Amino acid sequence: DAKTTQPNSMESNEEEPVHLPCNHSTISGTDYIHWYRQLPSQGPEYVIHGLTSNVNNRMASLAIAEDRKSSTLILHRATLRDAAVYYCILRDAYSGAGSYQLTFGKGTKLSVIP
């Protein structure tokens, strides 16, 4: 899978929007961009994914650059419960068995300040 680069940590004030960046300059045309997060002492949970177009769901929005070499996860109003490690992961639609697992990087640790 192509590599992703994320800042080690970010801070946000409660109830303000948060933009979590991810660089994936070697992304291929068949790579889907997935975001997961891991709350303290819990298993990872799915947040959102996309291919080319921006995506919205109840948890977050995903903005994908036109050249797909970067993406941004947007939390519209951060809450204390959003404090977690956020992982940006690429999954290739055509890598066969290699696409089955999630390949986690270091992620971005988001701290939310009350």
Add this chain to the structure above:
Amino acid sequence: DTAVSQTPKYLVTQMGNDKSIKCEQNLGHDTMYWYKQDSKKFLKIMFSYNNKELIINETVPNRFSPKSPDKAHLNLHINSLELGDSAVYFCASSQGLAASYYNEQFFGPGTRLTVL
């Protein structure tokens, strides 16, 4: 209802012992996984099963043996435990192996294994 459950939540044992961790999912998924999160918080895939058959076996010592009695269960048995096996082990499941690049994975709460 818990979608993916693991037992036990905590496991403390001595070096050299054999132990098992159980995982069950009630989502009707056909693919299950084991991941290991070490002390530096890196999460790595260990095994993946689809319809009770092994499809991924990363570089994991053969002391680790997954067993899938049915599609809803994937247990992890570890022989001759070593200090380096101390970690948090996560079970996960997903639906649709053919579209696995698309489908989300659901994770269990984790089992913290401590080897003394």
